[in-house]
Amino acid sequence: MKLRVLVAATVFALAAGNAFAFHCPKEMKKIDAALAAKPNITVAQMSEVKRLRAEGETHHKAGKHQEALDALGKAEKILNIQ
Known part of the structure; x- marks a missing residue:
């Protein structure tokens, strides 16, 4: 019984990790689309967005x-972005 619970927990953890993995590219595409639309933000904000976008990709x-x-x-x- 304990082995079944352990296996189920492991499968769940792996599935959750994969869900996060596939979610990252979707968020990066949203940011890329917003940047392509030339948002009305300051130069400093643009720099910060680009830095955060790159950081996100590196972590992914x-x-x-x-x-x-x-x-x-x-x-x-x-x-x-909502």
């Missing part, structure tokens, strides 16, 4: 999906 590639989503979320907030 390293498998740190929560950190990636956190950085991408900050960029989206600056761009006012």
Whole structure:
């Protein structure tokens, strides 16, 4: 019984990690689309958005999906993406 619970928990954890992994590229595409639309933000904000976007991609590639989503979320907030 304990083995079944352990296996189920492991499968759930892997599925959740994969869900985060596939969510990151979607958020990066939203940011890229907003940047392509030439948003009305300051130069400093633009620089910060680009930095956060790059940070998010780096974290995503390293498998740190929560950190990636956190950085991408900050960029989206600056761009006012819902």
